[in-house]
Amino acid sequence: MLIDYIKVFIVGGLFCVIAQLLIDKTKLTPARILVGYVCAGVILGALGIYKPIVEFAKAGATVPLTGFGYLLAEGVKEQIEMNGLIGALTGGLIATSGGIAAAIFFGLLWSVIFKSKPLK
Amino acid sequence: MDIKEYKKYAENRSKRTSSLKNCVLAFIGGGIICVIGQVLFNLYSIFTIEEHAKLLTSASLIFLAGLFTGIGWFDVLAKIFGGGTLVPITGFANAIAAAAIDNKKEGFIAGVGAKMFIIAGSVIVYGVSFSILYGVAYYFYLLLI
Numbered sequence: 348m349l350i351d352y353i354k355v356f357i358v359g360g361l362f363c364v365i366a367q368l369l370i371d372k373t374k375l376t377p378a379r380i381l382v383g384y385v386c387a388g389v390i391l392g393a394l395g396i397y398k399p400i401v402e403f404a405k406a407g408a409t410v411p412l413t414g415f416g417y418l419l420a421e422g423v424k425e426q427i428e429m430n431g432l433i434g435a436l437t438g439g440l441i442a443t444s445g446g447i448a449a450a451i452f453f454g455l456l457w458s459v460i461f462k463s464k465p466l467k
Numbered sequence: 468m469d470i471k472e473y474k475k476y477a478e479n480r481s482k483r484t485s486s487l488k489n490c491v492l493a494f495i496g497g498g499i500i501c502v503i504g505q506v507l508f509n510l511y512s513i514f515t516i517e518e519h520a521k522l523l524t525s526a527s528l529i530f531l532a533g534l535f536t537g538i539g540w541f542d543v544l545a546k547i548f549g550g551g552t553l554v555p556i557t558g559f560a561n562a563i564a565a566a567a568i569d570n571k572k573e574g575f576i577a578g579v580g581a582k583m584f585i586i587a588g589s590v591i592v593y594g595v596s597f598s599i600l601y602g603v604a605y606y607f608y609l610l611l612i
Contacts, residue, residue, distance in 0.1 A: 359498050365550075389597040410500060415590075446529065453560070453564065454579075455580075458579045
């Protein structure tokens with residue numbers, strides 16, 4: 348049990364260190380890094396490289412945004428195998444629909460509750 | 468070593484150590500967020516199937532990141548942990564919540580609704596587009612084998 352959490356911590360931490368190095372050493376904006384992570388997740392998922400990382404590190408690999416890309420790739424793969432070519436259009440959003448819907452609804456909720464703070 | 472050289476040397480050193488410090492903090496912050504995700508997943512797994520537990524975990528982290536954004540804690544944590552809060556799903560949720568809250572002054576239609584995805588939209592556009600390209604390639608790959 349504890350060893351599982353250590354794996355989660357280390358792998359999840361390493362994903363963040365890579366991003367920190369990109370922030371410090373390159374001029375990439377956070378938005379570009381997020382996009383890069385998702386696309387990298389799709390590619391690594393497509394190549395079958397990400398699945399073993401998920402099996403090894405669980406939330407350490409699914410919580411970083413590469414995990415979101417991996418989920419897109421897995422969803423497409425599953426729908427293609429079930430429904431043919433149409434799965435390319437449906438699979439990605441089917442697999443990620445819950446997370447996206449949650450982000451939209453909670454975003455709206457927080458904007459109703461909170462006011463933006465003036466910049467200091 | 469004259470003063471100029473020393474200044475350069477010291478600057479280089481401090482740059483390197485600050486980058487190392489940033490990386491250690493990113494490692495710790497990101498690691499902790501992922502561990503929180505794993506703890507939530509294990510808790511939800513008691514009550515429901517794996518697939519639903521995964522979704523509830525993501526939804527919970529998105530909920531918490533947005534709440535922290537609204538209260539103003541997320542910016543504080545992001546300043547400390549840098550990449551550690553950016554890369555996990557919390558960074559995505561923060562981008563949406565912050566854009567929604569900041570654009571409230573322009574109203575709920577032209578502000579909140581329209582500009583919520585001003586940053587996170589790119590993640591979805593390119594993520595989904597890449598996955599479609601992969602899907603088409605995978606379909607023809609299956610035909611060939």
